[in-house]
Amino acid sequence: MSSHREAPESSKDPVADNTDVYVFVSPDRPDTVTIITNYIPFQNPAGGPTFYEFGDDVQYRINIDNNGDGVTDIVYEFSFETTVPNSESFLYNTGPIESLDSPNFNRPQRYTVTEVRGDSRTTLGEDLLSPPCNVGFRSTPNYPDLANSAIHDLGDGMVVFAGQRLDGFFIDLGSIFDLAALRPFQNLHLISSAAAAGVNALRGFNVHSIAIQIPISKLTADGSVPTDPLAANSVIGVYAAADRQKGRFQDETQSYGEGPFTQVSRLAMPLFNEVLVPIARKDEWNRSDPENDSEFAPLVARPELANLLPVLYPDVFPNLAAFTGDRADLLAIFLTGIPEGIVPGFQNTTGSTQADLMRLNMAIPPSEDPNVNGLIAGDAAGFPNGRRVFDDIATVELRALAGLTIPLVDPTYVPDEAAGLITDGTQELDDVSYLSVFPYLDHPVSGYDSVPPSRSGLPQGK
């Protein structure tokens, strides 16, 4: 998946497990950029009585590089504080929660948003309330209205939301992690079975999102609003992170932390740590900074999955199997951005510093007719120019890894026919919904309405 449970340590620490990052020019407010970062994967909506919440002991960060050196220039920090108004009750809520400050809500979370620019720290908002999880129609009636009331105005054109959402990512995990099988093409797999439709393994699961909308003028190094996509200041690089304090102590009644916060999870480009970094180094990668990612560049230049595809799908990827060079296309997509001259009228490079960042060219307006396959389908407003909530990054990255993007840097290479066709089959399912306005990820499924996975699952071979 994008980065759900992608590393040994983060898989054991869900509240600090950064699962997806979205960065895009806001379609309904094109003078702003929306950044969304998700945590706490695979939320079964019925997972009470202690429903999901951000960690009071975690510091969440959105980091922005606006001058191409891979080093963070602007940080938005989010820290949470949870209270228990009725300490005598075991209940998450003691009655219907009809407003954010309802006395019936027994586990409210408040948070502070801080902007950091160099040594300057500015509190943008404090005591901001998160909505409760979507429990059910008795506990959280009118959930959309309740959640929408948790969209807070930070002033200066900025808005923020932090709370539970429907996970907008879609992918066939059950098949992909079964030896990289893609159900629509599994008849061609080394261990073959009949081709079948994809299954979205994230369907109906919730996640916790931090979403912030920021005027473009606040993100550029010179305060301008770029209109020329080829101008250097039109591109920003973004990554999200979660930090924990260095020291943690468990005593008889509580646990507490001491010391400075240190990064335990990070994420920018989807699937970077998940697919490109070997399992023995995933925790190290999570704790390292993007500016040092040249250390991981060989893993991008010679990706393990690109070597496996011809083995797992015999005779399907002969050209990929014969390609022996470094993958300059992937190095650009993942680590530097795509330079001018590769895609006409487009670039999203941040220079030569190799850093895993989600790069967005802010001078490219939102697409009026978006294509979920983004740039490889001619939609420059989509992934990997940033990432919109509905972009099918799994298909795009699978096709890139399969060699579809090699001709961008090596015109003599002819991609295998399959490279332009492969998909996990979830794009066609249309079983994920989104909002057309901030925070764009849809309201979460309620616990009452959720349907657990079938015990019997799908018939074997499907």
Added chain:
Amino acid sequence: MAVPITALSVISGGSSASSPAPIKKLTEAEIKRSGTGRVMLCVHDASRGEISILQGTREVIVKDHQLVAQVMRAAGVSRES
């Protein structure tokens, strides 16, 4: 290894031959300034003689072989098993 500060009370009397002066107790003002009053110490590698002191959101790394020795002995590492 991490050692809670309370473990250091066994060496706070200043009786160590290597300690030139008695260690004074913290003043009330100092205790008040310490916030929660909690401090964590961590010796990552005793051979380096470094001790990491975590308090609030700060970390101070002190290089002091004698202090590390005191901490390690207070933790019982020198006892015969």
